[in-house]
Amino acid sequence: xxxxxxxxxxxxxxxxxxxxxxxxxxxxxxxxxxxxxxxxxxxxxxxxxxxxxxxxxxxxxxxxxxxxxxxxxxxxxxxxxxxxxxxxxxxxxxxxxxxxxxxxxxxxxxxxxxxxxxxxxxxxxxxxxxxxxxxxxxxxxxxxxxxxxxxxxxxxxxxxxxxxx
Numbered sequence: 001x002x003x004x005x006x007x008x009x010x011x012x013x014x015x016x017x018x019x020x021x022x023x024x025x026x027x028x029x030x031x032x033x034x035x036x037x038x039x040x041x042x043x044x045x046x047x048x049x050x051x052x053x054x055x056x057x058x059x060x061x062x063x064x065x066x067x068x069x070x071x072x073x074x075x076x077x078x079x080x081x082x083x084x085x086x087x088x089x090x091x092x093x094x095x096x097x098x099x100x101x102x103x104x105x106x107x108x109x110x111x112x113x114x115x116x117x118x119x120x121x122x123x124x125x126x127x128x129x130x131x132x133x134x135x136x137x138x139x140x141x142x143x144x145x146x147x148x149x150x151x152x153x154x155x156x157x158x159x160x161x162x163x164x165x
Contacts, residue, residue: 008104008109008132008133008134008137009099009100009108009109009133010106010108010109010131010132010133010139011023011132011133011139012109013108013109013149014108014139014141014145014149017148017149019141019145019148019149020141020142020145021139021140021141021145022139022140022141023132023137023138023139023140024041024129024132024137024138024139024140025136025137025138026040026041026136026137026138027040027136028103028135028136032103032135033068034048034049034050034068034069035068035069037068037138038068038129041129041138043129045067045068045069046067046069046121046125047125047127047128047129048067048068048128048129048130048138049065049066049067049068049118049119049122049128049129049130050065050066050067050068050131051063051064051065051105051106051107051130051131052064052065052066052072052088053088053089053094053097053098053105053114054072054074054077054086054087054088054089055086055087055089056078056081056083056084056085056086057078057083057084057085057086058083060083060114060115061089061097061112061114062077062081062083062086062114062115062116062117063107063110063114063115063116063117063150063152064077064116064117064119064157065107065116065117065118065119065122065130065150065152066119066121066157066158067119067121067122067158070119070121070158070159071158071159072088072157072158072159073157073158073159073160074086074087076155076156076157076158077117077157080117080153080155080157081115081117097110097111098110098111099111100131100133100134101134101135103131103135104131104132104133104134104135104137105131105133106130106131106132106133106139107130107149107150107152108130108133108139108146108149108150109133113151116150116151116152116153117152117153117154117155117157118143118146118147118152118153118154119154119155119156119157119158120154120155120156120157121156121158122143122146122154123143123154125143126142126143127140127141127142127143128140128141128143128146130146
């Protein structure tokens with residue numbers, strides 16, 4: 001009998017909400033960036049999203065989900081969640097705050113339900129890929145299902161060409 005693969009918290013949350021998803025596995029001994037993952041899975045960069053966790057001026061945590069080849073615009077991000085400013089949390093704090101590790105962080109099934117914003121570029125995709133809650137696993141699901149699963153909203157939060165830095 002085949003060994004049963006353990007499920008991540010993100011997978012359990014999706015199943016509890018009866019949200020369909022596909023699992024994509026890749027070989028990973030240690031942290032690798034999203035571009036390397038997309039290349040391994042032969043996926044276009046605009047379909048693969050990374051999850052970034054920030055802390056606002058108020059002390060609250062906020063999650064931003066953007067295409068792997070884009071950069072988060074901290075001003076747009078702060079405005080989207082009603083904060084004066086936000087800054088990235090320190091890598092060493094990821095597990096304590098989210099329950100996930102670097103490279104395996106996803107907005108689905110974090111320790112707490114933090115406000116989550118998905119970049120507006122996702123609206124042209126039928127499905128997107130995000131971390132599955134563990135290095136070596138990506139989850140593919142419909143954009144509307146992702147937003148439902150993480151109680152998120154969509155706004156433009158990345159640097160665009162022509163933006164003033």
